[in-house]
Amino acid sequence: MGQALFYLYAFIACGGAIAVVLSQNVVRMAFWLVISLCSTALLFFLLDADFVGATQLLIYVGGTVVLLIFGVMLTSSGPYRGIQNSPGEMVQSGIIGLAFLALVSSTVFSVDWSGNNTLLAKSLNAESHEHHGHAHPHDHEHGDEHGHHDHDEDATVQYGYNAPSSGNTTRSLGAALLGVRFDKDYQPEAHGDEHGDHSVSTGYLLPFEIVSIHLLVVLVGAAYLARAKRRVDVRNV
Amino acid sequence: MHWFLLVTTVENWIKSGSVWPLNLVFGLAPAGVWAAILHTAMVGAFFGLPAFVFIWAERKVAGRIQDRLGPTRVGGRFGWLQSLADGVKLIQKEDLAPNAADKMLFRLAPYIVVVSSFAAFMFLPFSEGLVAVAMDAGLFIALAVLSVEVLGIVLAGYSSGSKWSLFGGMREAAQMVSYEVPLGITAVIPVVMAGTLNLGEIVQIQSGGAQNWFIFSNPFTFFAFFVFFTVTLASNKRAPFDLAEAESELVGGFHTEYSGMRWSFFFLAEYASMFFVSALAAILFLGGWWTGIPQIDNALASLAESSVGGLYLLRVFGMKVLLVKAGLMVFVQIWIRWTLPRLRIDQVMTTCLKYLVPMSCFLFLGAVLWPLVLVTVTGQTTLHKTWFPPVGERVPVPARVEQHHETPAEADSATENESSVSTTIRAEANRAVATLDSVAGGDQ
Numbered sequence: 001m002g003q004a005l006f007y008l009y010a011f012i013a014c015g016g017a018i019a020v021v022l023s024q025n026v027v028r029m030a031f032w033l034v035i036s037l038c039s040t041a042l043l044f045f046l047l048d049a050d051f052v053g054a055t056q057l058l059i060y061v062g063g064t065v066v067l068l069i070f071g072v073m074l075t076s077s078g079p080y081r082g083i084q085n086s087p088g089e090m091v092q093s094g095i096i097g098l099a100f101l102a103l104v105s106s107t108v109f110s111v112d113w114s115g116n117n118t119l120l121a122k123s124l125n126a127e128s129h130e131h132h133g134h135a136h137p138h139d140h141e142h143g144d145e146h147g148h149h150d151h152d153e154d155a156t157v158q159y160g161y162n163a164p165s166s167g168n169t170t171r172s173l174g175a176a177l178l179g180v181r182f183d184k185d186y187q188p189e190a191h192g193d194e195h196g197d198h199s200v201s202t203g204y205l206l207p208f209e210i211v212s213i214h215l216l217v218v219l220v221g222a223a224y225l226a227r228a229k230r231r232v233d234v235r236n237v
Numbered sequence: 238m239h240w241f242l243l244v245t246t247v248e249n250w251i252k253s254g255s256v257w258p259l260n261l262v263f264g265l266a267p268a269g270v271w272a273a274i275l276h277t278a279m280v281g282a283f284f285g286l287p288a289f290v291f292i293w294a295e296r297k298v299a300g301r302i303q304d305r306l307g308p309t310r311v312g313g314r315f316g317w318l319q320s321l322a323d324g325v326k327l328i329q330k331e332d333l334a335p336n337a338a339d340k341m342l343f344r345l346a347p348y349i350v351v352v353s354s355f356a357a358f359m360f361l362p363f364s365e366g367l368v369a370v371a372m373d374a375g376l377f378i379a380l381a382v383l384s385v386e387v388l389g390i391v392l393a394g395y396s397s398g399s400k401w402s403l404f405g406g407m408r409e410a411a412q413m414v415s416y417e418v419p420l421g422i423t424a425v426i427p428v429v430m431a432g433t434l435n436l437g438e439i440v441q442i443q444s445g446g447a448q449n450w451f452i453f454s455n456p457f458t459f460f461a462f463f464v465f466f467t468v469t470l471a472s473n474k475r476a477p478f479d480l481a482e483a484e485s486e487l488v489g490g491f492h493t494e495y496s497g498m499r500w501s502f503f504f505l506a507e508y509a510s511m512f513f514v515s516a517l518a519a520i521l522f523l524g525g526w527w528t529g530i531p532q533i534d535n536a537l538a539s540l541a542e543s544s545v546g547g548l549y550l551l552r553v554f555g556m557k558v559l560l561v562k563a564g565l566m567v568f569v570q571i572w573i574r575w576t577l578p579r580l581r582i583d584q585v586m587t588t589c590l591k592y593l594v595p596m597s598c599f600l601f602l603g604a605v606l607w608p609l610v611l612v613t614v615t616g617q618t619t620l621h622k623t624w625f626p627p628v629g630e631r632v633p634v635p636a637r638v639e640q641h642h643e644t645p646a647e648a649d650s651a652t653e654n655e656s657s658v659s660t661t662i663r664a665e666a667n668r669a670v671a672t673l674d675s676v677a678g679g680d681q
Contacts, residue, residue, distance in 0.1 A: 027395055031342055034388060054378035062384030062417075069391050070410040073403065170373035170434055 006046055012039040026072045030065050037061050051170045179203025276369040280358045287564075288508035292320045295508075295571050302575040323501075330497035337398030338494065346396060347495070347502035349389030354506040357383045357513055362437045364526045364555035365541070365548075375436040376424060379517065383472075386506065387413040390474075390481065393503070394491035405490025408582055409474065409481035415589040416471045416478075422597040423465040426458055426604045427451045427521040436517075440525030444538065447529030452522040455611075457603035462522040464597050466566070469514035471589070473507065476574035480582050515566035516559060523562055526555030 016036030020029045037060045044053030085093075179202055293308070296319060300307025308316025334343050360379040362368035372378065387409060394406015430451055431439040443450050452462045471478035482490030489495075492503050519525060527534050537554060540547030580588065 025339070027339070027392070028342065031345070031392065034385075038385075050372050050378065051374045054374050054381045057378070058381035058384060061388065062381060063414075066384075066388055066391060066410060067414065069388070069395065070407070070414065073391070073395055073407050073410070170377070 002046060006043070009039040009042045009046065012036070013043065027069060030069050030072065033068075034061055034065050037065070049169060051173050177204050177208065179205070280355070280369050283361075283363065284355050284358050284509050285505070287512040287560075287567075288505050289320045290564075291508045291512060291567050291571075292323065292504065293317060294568065295574075298568065298571045299575045302572070327497055327501040332499060333494075333496045335398050335494050339396040339398070342392050342396035343398075343494075344499070346389045346393035347499040347506075349392065350386050350506040351389075351502045353382055353385035353389065354509050354513070358509070360436070361513060361516055362440065362520070362525070363516075363559055364552045366437070367552050367556055368437060371435070371437060373433070373435050376428060376434045376439070376517075376521075379436070379513075380421070380424065383510065383513070384413075384417060386510065390491050390503075393495070394481075397491070397494040399494050401487045401489070401493045402491050405481045405483075405487050405493070408483075409491060411582075412471060412474075412478065412480060412585055412589075415586060416468050416593075419464060419589065419593040419597040420468045420472055422594075422601050423461050423468060424517075424521060426461045426601055429601075429605055430454060430458065436520050436525075440520055440527070443524040444527050444534055446531035446534060447524065450522065450524040450529060455604060455607045457600045457607055458522065461597070461600040461604060462518065464593060464600060465522065466518055466569075468589075468593060468597075469518065470570060470573065471585070473510050473514060473570075475511065475570050477577040477580045478585055479574075479579060480585055483579060485579075511567050511570055512563055515563040515570070518566060519559055519562040526559040528558050 013036050016032045016034075016039065019032040020036065023029050023032060037056065041053040041056040041061070044050075044056055293316070297307040297315070299305075308319040310316055311322045312318030334340055357379050359369045360372070360375050360382070362371070362375075368375075391406045391410045394402045394404075394409065397403070427439055428434055431442045433439060433442075447453060451458050453459065470476075474481050480490075482492060484490075487493065492500055495503065523529075537547070537551045541551040
């Protein structure tokens with residue numbers, strides 16, 4: 001089931017992305033972008049990355065695309081509504097796209113996925129997952145995930161609806177933001193290090209704050225630029 | 238009917254071997270598939286039935302407020318089947334699309350609205366453990382899914398090929414983009430107080446009596462509730478913020494060109510979202526499925542600890558309590574709609590950007606600083622927790638941190654332990670042991 005869903009969502013994501021390129025109307029492009037981004041979010045959910053999937057929905061689908069359509073609606077006249085590409089532009093963008101594809105695929109093929117899989121399997125209690133050999137280690141779709149969790153009977157008791165490994169990334173992410181890495185610092189095997197004691201990560205709070213301040217500065221700058229005309233009037237008066 | 242409400246154990250119930258006619262049916266597919274189907278049916282019922290009732294209530298309350306009777310005939314008394322009559326009428330109507338419309342987007346837009354509104358119900362806990370998808374990021378993902386709804390409305394407005402619709406869609410987009418900000422900030426206040434995004438845990442922390450509800454927790458959260466309620470009014474396009482469908486200026490706003498079922502989808506989604514945000518407000522600020530009377534809550538919780546029947550009782554009773562709270566808030570929304578005049582678009586934006594955003598920021602800061610001030614002055618984090626401690630699964634934060642420092646293996650289990658929501662109260666004690674055994678140091 002998880003595999004089938006993966007292929008379904010991957011197909012929809014790719015098809016939506018192609019439709020974005022092929023459609024001529026800007027609003028339809030935005031719509032296909034929504035389809036593509038939503039299925040990307042669903043792919044994140046398949047990977048048990050629930051927080052990242054929700055963020056994808058909130059920021060890209062709920063935020064960015066709505067703003068995009070809003071902008072199109074405000075300026076929806078003349079040349080911006082329908083986009084006709086000249087052959088030269090098609091060739092240019094095709095070259096750029098192919099170059100990017102080559103870059104991405106070379107990166108994908110250069111990664112040692114088998115080593116990665118063993119690492120994943122170790123951290124995910126390998127024996128409990130039947131098919132973890134792919135990029136989506138636990139096949140998880142809410143509602144029918146239990147079809148894959150036949151091992152749950154041998155565990156003592158199964159409490160709650162979700163399996164313990166599913167849908168619970170938020171707390172770990174929040175703790176990691178503050179510098180507490182449950183997966184690294186508090187692993188039992190981390191005790192026998194050459195350092196003697198486990199090392200605590202530094203966290204991402206400071207970079208996060210720097211980025212937010214940066215975005216705030218950008219926002220203020222945009223507001224300043226948008227108000228520039230009115231400032232001239234004030235000075236003249 | 239027992240299995241029907243103990244949804245967290247539906248799958249176990251199916252697996253354990255059911256009675257004769259049912260085991261033939263359940264044998265056809267894996268238990269997980271049946272559990273998914275049952276959950277979908279339940280969420281569909283919770284999505285459709287409140288909308289059904291509230292559409293009738295809207296007409297009835299509107300009639301009473303305007304000194305009319307409202308519907309009186311359909312269904313015998315009080316016109317209680319009026320929504321069904323509306324539905325039958327709407328199904329019969331012709332499905333029209335204007336010539337100037339972008340046909341594909343025009344036809345798809347109502348589905349986006351309905352699907353996003355429906356999907357949000359998946360994350361809403363109706364009672365102790367009565368939630369289709371219990372996850373740590375519950376509130377976050379519910380708001381994320383709900384925010385997709387505006388996209389359908391904007392697309393409907395744009396693709397109709399009508400100026401009224403375009404104006405309605407643009408107003409809706411501008412309004413939503415602005416009101417998402419105070420909505421997020423006020424929704425974060427209970428999250429900060431509870432220390433979790435998990436809606437079930439947020440309710441558990443408010444158990445033990447009305448004085449533990451977040452609305453009564455401190456002055457800032459008290460006002461935060463009203464700001465949240467106002468913002469949800471706006472995010473549902475309810476009057477006085479219903480600029481997107483302002484009948485007096487825009488004919489019907491974004492749904493001017495729609496007819497029949499597609500039109501009714503917009504309304505189904507609107508009433509379902511009204512119910513959803515009301516239930517969300519009840520969960521975040523008003524104690525969710527707890528009655529707020531310490532004796533009743535304690536009795537229910539101890540019954541649930543002692544027996545499965547008690548747990549069943551807690552779930553059913555809790556669901557009813559939550560439905561009553563949400564229904565009352567929907568009533569207030571209807572009341573406001575038929576009492577207050579509609580704002581102008583500039584007034585709507587002023588209300589949001591000049592008043593609600595600064596207010597919510599101030600309330601957020603205040604709610605965060607309040608416990609610190611309280612600790613320095615009185616030495617305890619709240620004024621009254623000592624009299625009526627919460628009866629639920631509250632794990633005090635100092636204890637949790639201490640547990641991290643004791644043994645590394647328990648650190649994971651503590652988080653995992655808390656994260657698996659929709660757990661039963663009575664299993665609290667041995668659950669810790671169980672997760673200790675099963676997790677064994679592996680994170681996620």
